[in-house]
Amino acid sequence: MRARRLRTGLKGWGGVGAMALACVLAVLAALLLPAVHSPGGAGGGGADGGGHGVAHGSLARAAEECTDPEKQTLAPSGDDGPTIDAIRARKGEKRKLIVGVDQNSYRWGYRDPNSGGDAELEGFDIDLAHRIAKDILGDEDAVQFKAIPTDQRIPAIQDGRVDMVVRTMTINCDRLEDVAFSAPYFRTGQQVLAPKSSRITGYDGTLADTEICTAAGSTALSTLEQDRTDGTLPEGVDLRTTVPNQLDCLVRLQLGEVDAVVTDGALAASQAAQDPTVELKGDAFTTEYYGVAMKKDADDLVRRVNRVLEQWRADGAEGWQHSYDRWLSKTMDDAAKSRPPTPQYLRKS
Amino acid sequence: MTQPPKGGAAPPPGTGVPGPPAVPPRSAPVPGPRPGGALSAPPSPPSPPPPPSPPARRRTAFAEGVDRLRAAAVTEPGRLRIIGALLAVLVIAFGAVTAWQMNERTTAADDVLTRSQPLSSAAADIYRSLAEANTAASSGFLAGGQETEDSRTRYDHGIRAAAEGLVTAAANSEPKSPAAKTIAELNRLLPEYKGLVERARTYNRQGFPVGGAYLRYANEKMQKEMLPAAEDLYTKENQRLSADYGDAKPYPWAAIALGVVLLAALAWAQHRNYRRTNRVLNHGLVAATAASAVVLLWLVVGHGIARSNLTDSYEHGVRSLNALNEARIASLKARGNENLTLVSRGAETTKVDGRTYDSYDLAFGKNMDALGKALTEAGRFADDEAGERPVGTANGNMTEWKKRHTTAREQDENGNYQQALDLVIGGDGATVECFDGVDAALATALKHEKAEFEQAAGDGLDAMGYLPQGAGVLAALGAAGALIGIGRRLSEYR
Numbered sequence: 151m152r153a154r155r156l157r158t159g160l161k162g163w164g165g166v167g168a169m170a171l172a173c174v175l176a177v178l179a180a181l182l183l184p185a186v187h188s189p190g191g192a193g194g195g196g197a198d199g200g201g202h203g204v205a206h207g208s209l210a211r212a213a214e215e216c217t218d219p220e221k222q223t224l225a226p227s228g229d230d231g232p233t234i235d236a237i238r239a240r241k242g243e244k245r246k247l248i249v250g251v252d253q254n255s256y257r258w259g260y261r262d263p264n265s266g267g268d269a270e271l272e273g274f275d276i277d278l279a280h281r282i283a284k285d286i287l288g289d290e291d292a293v294q295f296k297a298i299p300t301d302q303r304i305p306a307i308q309d310g311r312v313d314m315v316v317r318t319m320t321i322n323c324d325r326l327e328d329v330a331f332s333a334p335y336f337r338t339g340q341q342v343l344a345p346k347s348s349r350i351t352g353y354d355g356t357l358a359d360t361e362i363c364t365a366a367g368s369t370a371l372s373t374l375e376q377d378r379t380d381g382t383l384p385e386g387v388d389l390r391t392t393v394p395n396q397l398d399c400l401v402r403l404q405l406g407e408v409d410a411v412v413t414d415g416a417l418a419a420s421q422a423a424q425d426p427t428v429e430l431k432g433d434a435f436t437t438e439y440y441g442v443a444m445k446k447d448a449d450d451l452v453r454r455v456n457r458v459l460e461q462w463r464a465d466g467a468e469g470w471q472h473s474y475d476r477w478l479s480k481t482m483d484d485a486a487k488s489r490p491p492t493p494q495y496l497r498k499s
Numbered sequence: 500m501t502q503p504p505k506g507g508a509a510p511p512p513g514t515g516v517p518g519p520p521a522v523p524p525r526s527a528p529v530p531g532p533r534p535g536g537a538l539s540a541p542p543s544p545p546s547p548p549p550p551p552s553p554p555a556r557r558r559t560a561f562a563e564g565v566d567r568l569r570a571a572a573v574t575e576p577g578r579l580r581i582i583g584a585l586l587a588v589l590v591i592a593f594g595a596v597t598a599w600q601m602n603e604r605t606t607a608a609d610d611v612l613t614r615s616q617p618l619s620s621a622a623a624d625i626y627r628s629l630a631e632a633n634t635a636a637s638s639g640f641l642a643g644g645q646e647t648e649d650s651r652t653r654y655d656h657g658i659r660a661a662a663e664g665l666v667t668a669a670a671n672s673e674p675k676s677p678a679a680k681t682i683a684e685l686n687r688l689l690p691e692y693k694g695l696v697e698r699a700r701t702y703n704r705q706g707f708p709v710g711g712a713y714l715r716y717a718n719e720k721m722q723k724e725m726l727p728a729a730e731d732l733y734t735k736e737n738q739r740l741s742a743d744y745g746d747a748k749p750y751p752w753a754a755i756a757l758g759v760v761l762l763a764a765l766a767w768a769q770h771r772n773y774r775r776t777n778r779v780l781n782h783g784l785v786a787a788t789a790a791s792a793v794v795l796l797w798l799v800v801g802h803g804i805a806r807s808n809l810t811d812s813y814e815h816g817v818r819s820l821n822a823l824n825e826a827r828i829a830s831l832k833a834r835g836n837e838n839l840t841l842v843s844r845g846a847e848t849t850k851v852d853g854r855t856y857d858s859y860d861l862a863f864g865k866n867m868d869a870l871g872k873a874l875t876e877a878g879r880f881a882d883d884e885a886g887e888r889p890v891g892t893a894n895g896n897m898t899e900w901k902k903r904h905t906t907a908r909e910q911d912e913n914g915n916y917q918q919a920l921d922l923v924i925g926g927d928g929a930t931v932e933c934f935d936g937v938d939a940a941l942a943t944a945l946k947h948e949k950a951e952f953e954q955a956a957g958d959g960l961d962a963m964g965y966l967p968q969g970a971g972v973l974a975a976l977g978a979a980g981a982l983i984g985i986g987r988r989l990s991e992y993r
Binding site (some may be wrong): 246256262263270294312421 | 598640659698702703704706707708709710712713715794843846847848855911914915916917981
């Protein structure tokens with residue numbers, strides 16, 4: 151008899167409860183998996199929560215649009231626009247392109263302490279910055295470099311502290327919400343770096359119960375956190391050590407404070423180049439592309455940079471291959487692996 | 500005065516005392532044993548049955564003594580004996596309390612001069628040395644792989660001075676005190692810090708940017724752990740200094756009061772003597788009075804002078820030293836932040852009221868403000884020309900420093916990093932000259948004020964010197980005088 155009353159009670163509240171549950175699930179799905187298309191979620195809740203179904207649908211569409219973030223850029227063009235005009239309008243000493251870079255990435259953007267007293271930054275990214283400055287302002291030295299920690303790249307662009315960021319920055323969907331990217335100029339992927347003597351063999355079960363260092367705000371950290379949510383991260387991995395710059399991870403690794411570092415393969419290689427007792431473990435477990443990041447509404451600048459990149463890739467004497475040979479060939483094995491694919495320009499506005 | 504203090508015993512009825520002292524009138528409400536005590540007198544006058552048992556029970560040695568004293572107090576020789584004993588005890592008590600209180604104050608004043616002030620200075624030196632080493636390390640990084648002789652010397656000097664300062668501080672700290680714990684902590688961190696800097700140097704020489712990462716790590720350790728610990732130590736040592744001043748300066752009221760009572764008692768005894776014998780002077784009592792008066796005078800004047808000297812050493816010495824130490828530390832911090840602004844190249848930013856600033860440059864501005872404030876303070880405390888001159892020099896250098904810094908910042912803001920670097924660590928016209936000027940001037944001022952402090956505090960200590968011993972000797976003489984004086988009168992009865 152009690153059971154029957156319970157059943158009747160459930161019948162009365164069942165519909166409301168199911169609807170509430172569906173709403174909660176839909177919201178959770180929207181919050182947790184903005185980039186992942188989840189076909190099941192909307193179907194289950196669709197019948198009850200009509201309002202949420204629409205919201206979820208549009209999110210799913212956005213995620214669908216963002217399957218290839220590296221293609222979400224504008225077609226190249228040499229036309230001037232308001233952003234470029236503003237840069238050119240700078241007077242006297244200030245007539246410079248302000249570029250956010252890294253000064254700690256060996257052979258990407260760094261200061262050689264032995265360069266004989268001058269404090270110039272140099273590296274692959276720096277070459278590109280000079281090239282863009284030459285194109286826009288006619289002088290390759292008309293650049294002001296600002297060093298930016300990994301997690302400050304987007305705020306620096308949004309606050310207008312820099313015109314662009316050329317700093318081994320991975321193009322991804324989350325970042326596309328905040329800034330605009332150029333076409334890709336380098337291909338890489340997340341990789342594990344550990345001491346040669348370590349039992350770690352790559353991004354696999356051997357990482358169980360280890361401490362991993364990542365840079366705050368880096369792709370490495372967000373990838374690992376996503377994998378933890380998905381349950382694919384090995385058990386007992388400690389991700390608490392985050393540092394302002396990926397190079398600080400090498401310090402922590404050498405001091406024995408962490409067991410391994412996860413960062414872009416390109417940067418991991420530059421870390422390994424500074425310490426012969428560490429090495430890359432296993433292959434890259436993601437595919438990513440570096441792009442130049444700019445303000446979201448700086449359409450003219452994005453098009454201009456895309457044109458510079460086009461010319462840079464094609465330039466045999468002073469272009470992409472030249473910079474690669476000069477800076478990266480010593481620390482990376484194969485240029486073909488790093489060369490980005492022919493760009494596609496899918497963004498229309 | 501003539502009456503010895505009443506003991507707890509009730510007067511037994513049969514001691515044959517004629518006068519008033521025999522019956523307890525209103526005083527001495529002895530609690531307990533006697534039922535129907537003095538207070539419930541009205542109904543029955545003297546209680547008819549004098550209880551025989553209590554006296555028998557209460558015949559203790561003490562009661563016996565009181566009885567004999569009471570018996571002695573009736574006769575003149577007995578009274579004289581009692582007076583003599585009391586005077587001698589008072590003189591000895593006065594001497595002892597004076598010696599004890601002044602010994603306490605002398606020890607505290609000695610601690611101020613030889614222990615707590617040097618330790619407070621040593622703690623400030625530890626802080627300064629650590630900041631100096633860290634600043635030198637960051638300058639060395641700015642200069643590139645080939646560290647200059649100058650920055651290496653500065654770094655080495657800073658580390659060495661810090662290590663030496665820690666040994667001094669450790670030797671003078673109480674085991675298990677909070678200060679000792681802080682010192683142990685610093686002792687542990689110093690080699691760690693040095694290890695990080697050495698790695699940074701090695702990698703720098705090989706041309707690897709990981710050297711810079713080590714330097715950042717070392718700097719973080721210094722800023723977040725070591726300098727706060729050193730500051731803590733400085734605060735603690737300063738508290739100890741204040742406590743020592745607090746122990747040295749209060750008036751020795753107990754001794755002074757006892758001295759006044761003693762002189763009054765001696766005067767009374769002599770007056771009584773005069774009334775009974777018409778003799779004006781009793782040599783023994785006069786000698787006792789003179790000795791006591793000397794001790795009291797010495798006590799009041801000596802401590803008064805010492806007090807004023809100690810106050811002087813605090814007002815013109817310690818406060819000046821504190822202001823100068825603060826100024827020096829502020830200038831070192833400012834220099835460190837100026838360097839780090841260039842090392843970090845805008846990597847660290849802080850938002851204030853919606854505007855974004857370079858964190859290190861913002862800190863530089865704050866340090867310069869602190870420097871200005873401390874210099875104003877030091878100028879106010881400086882009480883002579885020799886103290887004011889270096890403070891003035893430091894002020895001039897600071898103004899020039901600010902001017903040059905602004906120029907350097909402009910160059911950096913315009914993207915002329917190399918020019919900015921030259922304006923900060925280069926030779927002629929760089930801000931490093933101004934910083935050196937400030938530091939040297941402050942070092943001179945510190946030396947001068949330290950000498951002033953030692954002079955004043957030393958004078959204060961000297962003013963109290965030998966007072967405890969002197970009080971002891973004079974008190975012994977005074978007691979002897981009192982006994983001899985009374986003894987002479989007493990001998991007239993034999």
